[in-house]
Amino acid sequence: MAFRIKHAGLTAGIAAVAVIAGGAWLLTHTGGLRSAKAAAPAAAPSDVDVAQQTVDISEKQAGGLKIQAAEERSFRVVKNAVGSIDFNQNMLVQAFTTNAGRIVDATLNVGDSVTKGQTLFTIDSPDLLQSESSLLAAAGVLELQTRTLNRVKQLLKTGGGAQKDVDQATSDQQTAEGNYKAARDAVRIFGKTEEEVDRILADRKVDSILRVPSPISGQIVARSAAPGLYVQPANAPAPYTLADLSTMWMIANVIETDAPAYRLGQPVAVTVPAYPDEVFRGTVTTLGVNIDPGTHRQLVRSVIEDPSHKLRAGMLATFSIEIDGPKAAVAVPSDAVVREGDGSMTVWVTTDRHRFQRRAVKVGLEQNGWRQILEGLNAGDLVASSGAIFLSNKFAIAATG
Numbered sequence: 001m002a003f004r005i006k007h008a009g010l011t012a013g014i015a016a017v018a019v020i021a022g023g024a025w026l027l028t029h030t031g032g033l034r035s036a037k038a039a040a041p042a043a044a045p046s047d048v049d050v051a052q053q054t055v056d057i058s059e060k061q062a063g064g065l066k067i068q069a070a071e072e073r074s075f076r077v078v079k080n081a082v083g084s085i086d087f088n089q090n091m092l093v094q095a096f097t098t099n100a101g102r103i104v105d106a107t108l109n110v111g112d113s114v115t116k117g118q119t120l121f122t123i124d125s126p127d128l129l130q131s132e133s134s135l136l137a138a139a140g141v142l143e144l145q146t147r148t149l150n151r152v153k154q155l156l157k158t159g160g161g162a163q164k165d166v167d168q169a170t171s172d173q174q175t176a177e178g179n180y181k182a183a184r185d186a187v188r189i190f191g192k193t194e195e196e197v198d199r200i201l202a203d204r205k206v207d208s209i210l211r212v213p214s215p216i217s218g219q220i221v222a223r224s225a226a227p228g229l230y231v232q233p234a235n236a237p238a239p240y241t242l243a244d245l246s247t248m249w250m251i252a253n254v255i256e257t258d259a260p261a262y263r264l265g266q267p268v269a270v271t272v273p274a275y276p277d278e279v280f281r282g283t284v285t286t287l288g289v290n291i292d293p294g295t296h297r298q299l300v301r302s303v304i305e306d307p308s309h310k311l312r313a314g315m316l317a318t319f320s321i322e323i324d325g326p327k328a329a330v331a332v333p334s335d336a337v338v339r340e341g342d343g344s345m346t347v348w349v350t351t352d353r354h355r356f357q358r359r360a361v362k363v364g365l366e367q368n369g370w371r372q373i374l375e376g377l378n379a380g381d382l383v384a385s386s387g388a389i390f391l392s393n394k395f396a397i398a399a400t401g
Contacts, residue, residue: 048394048395048398048399050395050398050399052357053357053358053395054355054356054357054358055348055355055356055358055391055394055395056354056355056356057354057356057391059354062353062354064387065384065386065387065390066384066385066386066387067350067353067382067383067384067385068332068333068336068382068383068385069379069380069381069382069383070330070331070332070373070377070378070379070380070381070382070383071330071331071379071380072328072329072330072331072379073328073329073331073370073372074326074327074328075326075327075328075329075331075364075365075367075370075372076322076326076327076365076367077322077323077324077325077326077327077365078320078321078322078323078365079254079258079261079262079320079321079323080318080319080320080321081252081253081254081258081300081318081319081321082252082316082317082318082319083250083251083252083253083300083317083318083319084250084251084252084314084315084316084317085248085249085250085251085272085304085311085312085313085314085315085317086248086249086250086251086313086314087221087243087245087248087249087313088243088244088247088248088249088303089249091216091218091243091244091247092221092241092242092243092244093215093216093218093241093242093243094236094238094240094241094242095120095212095214095215095238095239095240095241095242096231096233096234096235096238096239097123097125097210097212097231097232097233097239098190098212098233099123099125099127099128099190099210099233100125100126100127100230100231100232100233101123101124101125101126101127101128101210101230101231102123102124102228102229102230102231103121103122103123103225103226103227103228103229103230103231103239104121104122104123104124104209104227105121105122105227106120106121106122106223106225106226106227106239108120108121108220108223108240109220109223110220110221110222110223111219111220112219112220113218113219113220114214114217114218114219114220114242115214115217116213116214116215116216116217117213117214118213118214119211119212119213119214120212120213120214120225120239120240121212121225121239121240122209122210122211122212123209123210123212123231124208124209124210125190125208125209125210126208127190128187128190128207128208128209128210129206129208131183131186131187131189131190132187132200132206132207132208133206134183134186135180135183135184135186135187135197135200135201136200136201136204136206137183138176138179138180138182138183138184139180139183139201141176141179141180142173142176142177142179142180144176145169145172145173145175145176145177146173146176148169148172148173149166149169149170149172149173151169152165152166152169153166153169184197187200190210191210191211191212191213212239214240214242215242216242216244217244218242218243218244218245219242219243219245219309220240220241220242221241221242221243221313222237222238222240222241223239223240223241224237224238224239224240225239225240245306245309245311246305246306246307246309247282247303247304247305247306248303248304248306248311248313249301249302249303249304250268250270250282250301250302250303250304250317250319251299251300251301252299252300252301252302252319253292253295253297253298253299253300254297254298254300255296255297256291256296256297256298259291259298261321261323262284262287262298262300262321262323263284263287263323264284264285264286264287265283265284266283266284266321266322266323267281267282267283267321267322268281268282268283268284268302268304268319268320268321269281269319269320269321269322270282270302270304270317270318270319271317271318271319272311272315272316272317272318273315273316274310274312274315275310278310280304280305280306280310280311281304281305282302282303282304282305283302283303284300284301284302284321285301285302285303286299286300286301287299287300287301288300300321302319302321329364329372329373329374330372330373330377330378330379331370331371331372331373332347332370332371332373332377332383332385333369333370333371333385333386334366334369334370334371335385335386335388336348336371336383336384336385336386336388337361337363337371337388338388338389338392340392341396344360345360345361345362345363346358346359346360346361346392347359347361347373347376347377347383347384347388348383348384348388348391348392349377349381349382349383350382350383350384351382353382356384356391358391358392358395359376359377360376361373361374361375361376361377362374362375362376
């Protein structure tokens with residue numbers, strides 16, 4: 001009996017200790033929670049309203065933004081395409097010799113500038129030699145027939161000749177004169193001047209060197225000429241190829257859907273990577289008459305002015321063609337338009353310069369730092385022209401938080 005009482009007292013004591021320990025733990029834990037709750041700051045009011053798509057900013061933040069009113073501006077209606085620069089083939093000339101022969105002298109090289117009529121190369125021409133020999137022979141016959149005619153005329157006057165002899169001598173002299181003129185013209189066809197022909201006759205010495213002049217003023221773009229090379233008329237390759245580089249071609253192949261927008265005479269603005277800050281001007285001169293069935297593109301060729309000879313054949317080029325007159329439209333600075341993650345375009349509109357509302361817009365052309373707004377904005381609306389990205393990022397963080 002005494003044992004049971006002791007055991008019961010021990011059990012009660014253990015229970016009391018457990019209650020006291022539990023109470024102490026609960027008190028400590030509760031105090032910790034109260035302390036943690038007291039230490040946590042009150043939640044700040046949100047400056048982003050996702051539902052209304054607005055962002056509020058402080059005075060300091062507003063000072064870092066530039067606010068600007070949308071305004072009406074004129075936009076040129078242009079089409080852009082990529083193409084390449086080429087020689088103006090209408091001003092590209094292959095310089096052939098007019099007669100066969102071997103090249104004697106060819107000193108000009110690719111890149112050299114020449115003027116019209118300047119000697120490109122010379123050849124030793126058997127045809128010229130034959131023509132000059134015929135001229136000397138014709139001159140000799142004419143001289144002989146002229147003396148004969150004068151002699152028979154003198155005999156007729158003194159009664160020692162007959163009229164028929166005079167008539168025959170006159171006919172022969174006229175024939176010789178005609179042959180002489182023909183022979184002289186034949187030599188002149190080779191490029192000999194009247195002075196040079198007279199010198200051949202005076203010296204009675206032939207000169208078989210034929211001078212081949214430049215047909216245009218321009219620049220040598222290709223050469224195959226070499227001393228000793230036998231050349232013939234129109235036998236490719238040409239000894240020299242020349243180009244007038246004051247104009248060049250810009251050749252592009254535009255997409256089929258844009259083909260109706262192009263017309264002859266439209267102004268063209270061309271840029272090339274070599275001169276990124278320079279614009280070359282020209283006009284559309286040729287439109288393809290068919291659409292390529294493989295690429296579904298149309299040829300558009302323009303003549304570009306290049307008086308400084310900066311453009312080179314083969315250069316990659318971008319051109320803009322004004323297909324219509326200027327169009328007035330609402331516009332904002334390009335920085336005011338933000339491309340969102342879903343591809344939509346937005347601007348941030350404000351009335352008090354502190355609360356900004358996101359507004360979706362439809363954009364058009366971009367020219368000279370301004371973006372055309374087709375839908376969603378009116379002239380006079382205030383927008384964030386700088387800092388629009390900041391507002392968009394602030395809104396996106398709140399929307400995904």
